Amino acid sequence: MIGVGVPGSVSAPAPAAHRPASMERDAWAVLTSVRGLGPVGLAALLERYGSGVAILAAAAAPRGVDRLAETGREARQDGLRPRRPISPTLARSIAEATGRADRILARIRALGLDVVTVEEPEYPHRLAAVELPPHVLFVRGEIGALDPARVVAVVGTRRPTFTGRRIAARIAGSIAKAGATVVSGLAAGIDGAAHEATLQAGGTTVAVIGGGHARLYPKGHERLAEQIVARGGAVISELPPDDEPTIGTFPRRNRVISGLSDATVVVEAPARSGALITASWALEQGRECFLVPGSIVDPASAGCLSFLRENGGAARIVSGLPELLDDLGLVDHEAATAIASSASAEATLVDLGGTAERIGRALVAGYATVDELVAVTGLPVATVLAALTLLEGRGLAHDAYGRYRPGGALAMTEPGRAPQVQRP
Amino acid sequence: MLAAVPSATLHGLAGRVIRVEVDVAPGLPGFTIVGLADAALQEARERVRGAIRNEGFVHPPRRITVNLAPAELRKAGASLDLAIAIGILLGSEQLRPARGRWALVGELSLGGEVRAVPGILPMVAALARRGLRRIVVPATAAAEASLVDGVELAPVATLGEAVLLLRSRRSRRVAVMAPRVELSGEGGEGAGTGHVTVAADRLGSVGPSVTCAIVPDLSEVRGQLEARRGLEIALAGGHGLAFVGPPGSGKTLLARTIPGLLPPLDDDAALEVTVVASAAGEGPLAGLIRRPPFRSPHHTISYAAMVGGGPRLSPGEVTLADHGVLFLDELPEFGRDVLESLRQPLEEGSVAIARAGRATTFPARFQLVAAMNPCPCGYAGSDGNACHCPASVVARYTDRVSGPLRDRIDLWVSMPRVPGTALIGGPEPEDSAVVRMRVRATRDRQLGRPGGRLNGRLTGRALRGACRLDRAAERRVVQLSELERMSGRGTERLLRVARTIADLAGDAAVGTGHLDEAARFRPPSLRLATAMAI
Numbered sequence: 001m002i003g004v005g006v007p008g009s010v011s012a013p014a015p016a017a018h019r020p021a022s023m024e025r026d027a028w029a030v031l032t033s034v035r036g037l038g039p040v041g042l043a044a045l046l047e048r049y050g051s052g053v054a055i056l057a058a059a060a061a062p063r064g065v066d067r068l069a070e071t072g073r074e075a076r077q078d079g080l081r082p083r084r085p086i087s088p089t090l091a092r093s094i095a096e097a098t099g100r101a102d103r104i105l106a107r108i109r110a111l112g113l114d115v116v117t118v119e120e121p122e123y124p125h126r127l128a129a130v131e132l133p134p135h136v137l138f139v140r141g142e143i144g145a146l147d148p149a150r151v152v153a154v155v156g157t158r159r160p161t162f163t164g165r166r167i168a169a170r171i172a173g174s175i176a177k178a179g180a181t182v183v184s185g186l187a188a189g190i191d192g193a194a195h196e197a198t199l200q201a202g203g204t205t206v207a208v209i210g211g212g213h214a215r216l217y218p219k220g221h222e223r224l225a226e227q228i229v230a231r232g233g234a235v236i237s238e239l240p241p242d243d244e245p246t247i248g249t250f251p252r253r254n255r256v257i258s259g260l261s262d263a264t265v266v267v268e269a270p271a272r273s274g275a276l277i278t279a280s281w282a283l284e285q286g287r288e289c290f291l292v293p294g295s296i297v298d299p300a301s302a303g304c305l306s307f308l309r310e311n312g313g314a315a316r317i318v319s320g321l322p323e324l325l326d327d328l329g330l331v332d333h334e335a336a337t338a339i340a341s342s343a344s345a346e347a348t349l350v351d352l353g354g355t356a357e358r359i360g361r362a363l364v365a366g367y368a369t370v371d372e373l374v375a376v377t378g379l380p381v382a383t384v385l386a387a388l389t390l391l392e393g394r395g396l397a398h399d400a401y402g403r404y405r406p407g408g409a410l411a412m413t414e415p416g417r418a419p420q421v422q423r424p
Numbered sequence: 425m426l427a428a429v430p431s432a433t434l435h436g437l438a439g440r441v442i443r444v445e446v447d448v449a450p451g452l453p454g455f456t457i458v459g460l461a462d463a464a465l466q467e468a469r470e471r472v473r474g475a476i477r478n479e480g481f482v483h484p485p486r487r488i489t490v491n492l493a494p495a496e497l498r499k500a501g502a503s504l505d506l507a508i509a510i511g512i513l514l515g516s517e518q519l520r521p522a523r524g525r526w527a528l529v530g531e532l533s534l535g536g537e538v539r540a541v542p543g544i545l546p547m548v549a550a551l552a553r554r555g556l557r558r559i560v561v562p563a564t565a566a567a568e569a570s571l572v573d574g575v576e577l578a579p580v581a582t583l584g585e586a587v588l589l590l591r592s593r594r595s596r597r598v599a600v601m602a603p604r605v606e607l608s609g610e611g612g613e614g615a616g617t618g619h620v621t622v623a624a625d626r627l628g629s630v631g632p633s634v635t636c637a638i639v640p641d642l643s644e645v646r647g648q649l650e651a652r653r654g655l656e657i658a659l660a661g662g663h664g665l666a667f668v669g670p671p672g673s674g675k676t677l678l679a680r681t682i683p684g685l686l687p688p689l690d691d692d693a694a695l696e697v698t699v700v701a702s703a704a705g706e707g708p709l710a711g712l713i714r715r716p717p718f719r720s721p722h723h724t725i726s727y728a729a730m731v732g733g734g735p736r737l738s739p740g741e742v743t744l745a746d747h748g749v750l751f752l753d754e755l756p757e758f759g760r761d762v763l764e765s766l767r768q769p770l771e772e773g774s775v776a777i778a779r780a781g782r783a784t785t786f787p788a789r790f791q792l793v794a795a796m797n798p799c800p801c802g803y804a805g806s807d808g809n810a811c812h813c814p815a816s817v818v819a820r821y822t823d824r825v826s827g828p829l830r831d832r833i834d835l836w837v838s839m840p841r842v843p844g845t846a847l848i849g850g851p852e853p854e855d856s857a858v859v860r861m862r863v864r865a866t867r868d869r870q871l872g873r874p875g876g877r878l879n880g881r882l883t884g885r886a887l888r889g890a891c892r893l894d895r896a897a898e899r900r901v902v903q904l905s906e907l908e909r910m911s912g913r914g915t916e917r918l919l920r921v922a923r924t925i926a927d928l929a930g931d932a933a934v935g936t937g938h939l940d941e942a943a944r945f946r947p948p949s950l951r952l953a954t955a956m957a958i
Contacts, residue, residue: 159813162804188816218816220816368840369650369840370649370650371647371648371649371650371842374649375851381649381650381652381653382653382925382929382937382941383937385650385653385940385941385944386937386938386940386941386944387940388944389904389940389941389943389944390940393903393904399838401668401669401798401804401838401840402650402668402669402837402838402839402840403840
């Protein structure tokens with residue numbers, strides 16, 4: 001009966017070829033899967049028994065349950081009634097989990113998940129530095145992606161405005177182009193836009209989910225998760241695979257998002273948004289925190305504005321994309337190439353020639369609807385429509401509900417800093 | 425004594441000749457109607473009794489049996505009232521007919537007035553086809569009945585007038601007018617072979633507009649050039665059209681200008697539309713309806729009201745919009761089964777209705793025009809009002825319009841909100857008359873081609889033949905369909921629209937410019953991928 005369940009995992013194939021199997025790691029994975037055993041309880045057990053393997057061995061031993069339940073009792077010397085981190089019920093759960101350790105580990109392996117414990121060198125060093133870091137991370141994808149040189153979290157409301165989505169995408173895209181990793185929460189709205197834009201810019205992104213890996217939420221983002229993994233990123237969770245995401249797990253997840261990152265950027269958060277919890281965590285963990293301001297009458301930005309007001313000294317404002325990259329200490333590749341891109345925009349336009357060139361210039365100048373394009377160029381509607389398709393085919397124009405924006409070489413700079421091209 | 429009077433009822437869109445037999449026999453006083461009569465017809469007993477008494481005749485206190493032949497046919501409505509009353513007067517010998525047989529059609533009031541009923545036109549046509557060319561009709565429906573040529577009509581306002589007429593010896597022949605138009609395509613089910621014609625002098629008149637009494641002029645719509653262009657292309661080629669835009673962008677206003685943009689119906693189409701309007705009870709009609717119908721049912725419409733059916737096999741909105749436009753405002757709000765029911769009519773131009781023991785086919789060659797918001801809150805993509813709809817909710821909203829239905833809409837037009845300044849200034853927009861002339865010329869060009877169909881109904885080889893693509897244009901089609909990962913159907917849609925654009929410009933072959941413009945009107949499902957990325 002010695003070491004029940006734990007030796008079984010040693011004989012099984014290792015979860016990742018490049019990392020040697022570890023009994024200690026497996027033991028931690030099993031302990032994390034015990035419902036009700038949180039970071040405090042696990043810390044107390046580890047303090048008493050020294051290692052995860054020892055805890056499992058103790059649980060499997062005769063009268064193991066009673067022994068476990070005594071954890072933390074002897075520590076109190078002040079005469080007060082000791083508060084027991086391990087209740088008898090929890091002790092029974094631990095013993096029961098020890099009994100099915102094989103199945104727990106097989107499940108993790110079947111899902112293709114890696115396990116990283118806080119004691120291992122692969123554990124992201126930024127997260128290890130926060131107070132009470134998660135003991136275990138379940139990782140789908142590249143473990144190395146968790147600990148790059150520069151990491152920025154981009155988060156926000158699940159119900160953004162159209163503009164909010166675009167801002168999130170621009171910020172994430174620029175951060176990715178500057179070579180930093182983008183962390184977010186794989187939620188609908190701003191999070192999803194940040195992940196997508198990072199992938200589109202060819203960057204690496206890490207998603208921290210609020211439930212277990214087998215309970216991915218929202219379901220519609222399963223494909224996005226696959227792409228994140230396929231492109232060298234990772235999807236991680238501190239919860240065992242079959243844990244449901246609940247209202248309580250998301251704030252915990254937010255603490256991991258900010259903890260993984262050098263800085264957190266909040267794009268659009270209405271009052272009492274979960275993104276503000278991430279921002280608070282960032283400040284508490286001594287990280288930088290940036291908020292995109294909005295109109296004072298726009299409820300989508302109300303949370304950002306009130307957070308800026310309440311954390312005047314610490315929270316910082318995003319006054320523009322180049323300024324944000326500057327504050328983050330990232331090289332503004334776009335600004336560095338602004339002059340070049342302006343030249344390339346001009347070259348692209350001249351290359352187009354004819355009506356497409358005239359429409360292209362009008363788009364760069366900020367004219368968005370067909371009505372405006374017809375008015376400013378004086379061309380017939382049919383010609384304008386045909387030219388837009390031509391531009392769209394080359395990726396130089398994008399259409400969203402009847403409003404057109406310049407794309408590709410024509411969209412290299414910020415609006416307001418339009419490339420120096422001749423007016424149409 | 426037994427009397428037999430010919431009359432007619434309405435069955436679907438067709439008139440049916442009914443022989444009303446009345447037996448007034450000795451026995452306990454009673455009044456029975458046999459021959460599959462519906463509730464309205466059973467109540468004819470009370471109307472007939474009242475009308476006879478109040479016109480100064482005697483309702484005989486005897487055993488009255490009314491038989492409606494043919495017996496197996498279900499009869500509905502009040503069009504037989506007048507015939508039953510006259511039958512009773514004949515059977516009780518209060519009236520002796522002086523001259524040959526008259527057919528009688530009309531509803532009676534308790535006071536004895538003869539009222540118009542729905543479907544006078546098809547009923548009179550059915551009688552005439554059977555050789556019953558002397559017909560008593562309600563005075564208020566005389567104009568509608570006189571659309572059928574070669575019949576001797578006797579309009580009457582009361583039961584008393586009808587009795588006087590039947591007693592009189594003088595003929596009241598209605599002058600025969602020439603030339604004539606054949607009443608064809610009406611009453612498909614077992615109608616007689618006799619030809620019925622419509623008096624030509626009625627053809628010029630425009631009947632009452634079926635719905636939408638006030639048609640706004642296109643010059644009242646400012647801006648929205650993309651949508652105006654899309655509308656013109658759709659009407660010129662008979663394509664399905666959908667407007668997508670936030671509330672207040674002018675979708676409904678633009679759709680409401682459609683009746684003023686369509687050329688008047690030709691003779692055959694006008695006659696078919698008039699028959700449908702008559703059968704649907706839009707009458708009494710003053711003449712042939714020349715204006716294409718424009719139907720805009722509310723989105724709470726039931727399946728039966730859209731397709732047709734009910735106890736009387738009444739035509740639904742798809743049939744009422746035959747040769748015209750069916751406008752569905754707030755498309756995703758319509759019931760799923762209601763939207764799915766549009767697939768057959770859109771494909772075949774007709775709708776088959778089968779009910780226990782009865783089946784019929786109604787024409788439904790309508791052009792579909794739809795309007796919808798881009799998302800449930802309506803403001804996706806607009807700058808002023810922020811849209812808070814999660815992507816999944818937007819997807820669910822647009823998915824309510826199923827793929828097969830989306831495939832049958834050739835043109836999708838985005839309508840951004842027009843800023844207030846554009847509503848005041850800017851160039852003066854074209855008015856309806858100018859656009860109507862272009863639509864008409866373009867339609868004539870299409871109908872002049874071999875096959876003679878509007879581009880909206882072209883598919884397969886006929887479509888490819890009509891497009892006459894050169895090498896460059898063929899390459900462009902491939903490029904455009906790859907760009908958007910179009911299905912075969914998507915490519916056909918592109919070609920159809922491009923063909924109409926070329927026809928509007930008067931070009932014989934479809935070129936790359938036409939194709940480029942046509943690609944702007946592809947459905948939003950194909951655009952969203954690019955729209956949402958940054």
